[in-house]
Amino acid sequence: MERASLDRIDQSILAELTRNARISHAELSAKVLLSRNAVRQRIDRMERQGYIQGYTVVTGAPGQGPVSAFLMVYRKDRVRGSDVISLLQSIPEVVLCDVVSGDFDLLVRVEARSLERIQEIWEQIAAAPGVTDTVTAMTLSNYVRRGTAVQPT
Secondary structure (H helix, E strand, C coil), X not given: CCCCCCCHHHHXXXXXXXXXXXXXXXXXXXXXXXCHHHHHHHHHHHHHHCCCCCCCCXXXXXXXXXXXXXXXXXXXXXXXXXXXXXXXXXXXXXXXXXXXXXXXXEEEEEEECCHHHHHHHHHHXXXXXXXXXXXXXXXXXXXXXXXXXXXXX
């Protein structure tokens, strides 16, 4: 789908959702001076166009975030390794996958409910055709965590 530019109202909706992703359509509509239905339609459109990508539920005891790790993935064929990317896209706990320069090919961030689930995901990725090696770094603490709201260009 073609990605149209965002107007002032779309930018306001994204700003409000970034501040409070749980805001109701009614409250959001009052803030941006549109009907609830118009706000819902704009949110639906921004989701289809990729400006809003995914929703996350974090389970566990209050104050405890998910367990996370970075996996550096080495592929057999850096150019034709789309099968590995397809696998990563199918794993819901994969929250980031970037193609990077340097020794390894992909930098993958995984956020899961447990260390056991991180290991299951690692085993799945390591066993994938096209993957030659992986290096894993577990996240020990988070000091900065920002939202991933898309900034209009």
